[in-house]
Amino acid sequence: MTSAFRIVVPARYASERLPGKPLEDIHGLPMVVRTAQSASAAGALEVVVATDDKRIYDAACAHGVDAQMTAADHPSGTDRLLEVVQIREWPDDALVINVQGDEPLIPGAVIAQLAQGMDNHDVAVGTLCEPIDAVEDVLNPNVVKVVRDHNRRAIYFSRAPIPYARGLFDKPANEVRLPGGVPYRRHIGIYAYRVEALKLFARLGSAMLERTEALEQLRLLEAGIDMLVLDACAPVPGGVDTPEDLAKVRAFLAAETR
Numbered sequence: 006m007t008s009a010f011r012i013v014v015p016a017r018y019a020s021e022r023l024p025g026k027p028l029e030d031i032h033g034l035p036m037v038v039r040t041a042q043s044a045s046a047a048g049a050l051e052v053v054v055a056t057d058d059k060r061i062y063d064a065a066c067a068h069g070v071d072a073q074m075t076a077a078d079h080p081s082g083t084d085r086l087l088e089v090v091q092i093r094e095w096p097d098d099a100l101v102i103n104v105q106g107d108e109p110l111i112p113g114a115v116i117a118q119l120a121q122g123m124d125n126h127d128v129a130v131g132t133l134c135e136p137i138d139a140v141e142d143v144l145n146p147n148v149v150k151v152v153r154d155h156n157r158r159a160i161y162f163s164r165a166p167i168p169y170a171r172g173l174f175d176k177p178a179n180e181v182r183l184p185g186g187v188p189y190r191r192h193i194g195i196y197a198y199r200v201e202a203l204k205l206f207a208r209l210g211s212a213m214l215e216r217t218e219a220l221e222q223l224r225l226l227e228a229g230i231d232m233l234v235l236d237a238c239a240p241v242p243g244g245v246d247t248p249e250d251l252a253k254v255r256a257f258l259a260a261e262t263r
Contacts, residue, residue, distance in 0.1 A: 015082035016106030018058040039109035046113025110242040129202035131233035137189040
């Protein structure tokens with residue numbers, strides 16, 4: 006039996022690669038609303054959209070989605086998550102799952118799986134991953150890779166191809182074949198935190214590795230905090246970072262509704 010958990014969906018208007026993307030229409034609904042509706046299938050006590058933009062707040066409320074206005078100067082979605090926790094006075098032992106607002110196709114089952122995993126393991130932070138089979142995804146800096154130890158704890162996250170097979174990536178991309186037995190995994194940008202771990206995240210401040218790779222989860226690893234990384238129980242389509250990603254999501258849903 007999974008203990009109670011809450012979901013926060015951070016969404017900001019000023020995306021560098023796709024400005025205003027939380028409000029992009031996906032078959033009649035703003036993307037952030039589709040994400041919140043997908044997340045609600047996990048069975049959380051609450052699903053809250055956290056934003057610094059009144060347009061996003063109003064769009065969520067107009068579709069019956071709980072929303073919370075937050076400060077505009079948060080350096081990361083996790084900092085925005087913590088503000089929601091503080092405003093709503095959730096206790097230190099509460100479990101909060103961060104689902105990015107640009108994941109409209111995320112299955113509720115994987116969110117519930119992560120919540121269950123946090124109950125089954127003695128960790129304060131958890132996330133998900135899935136296998137990578139395509140060379141172009143391994144080489145794509147927008148696809149974040151993760152390596153982990155035998156206890157399914159994260160060793161490192163990177164935009165670079167890790168583990169780096171020596172000599173393999175010296176060839177042109179169309180000649181590269183991924184070696185069998187090497188576990189290339191895509192990090193899925195969903196996180197579970199105990200509230201006390203969120204508070205620690207904020208106290209640590211930005212770290213060198215986090216700034217270098219532009220990956221906020223590295224703040225915790227650099228501080229020596231264990232992070233559980235489970236294999237997702239269902240395929241998770243990639244999030245929306247670019248106009249091309251948005252077109253893929255629209256095409257996917259169009260095919261689903263035929």
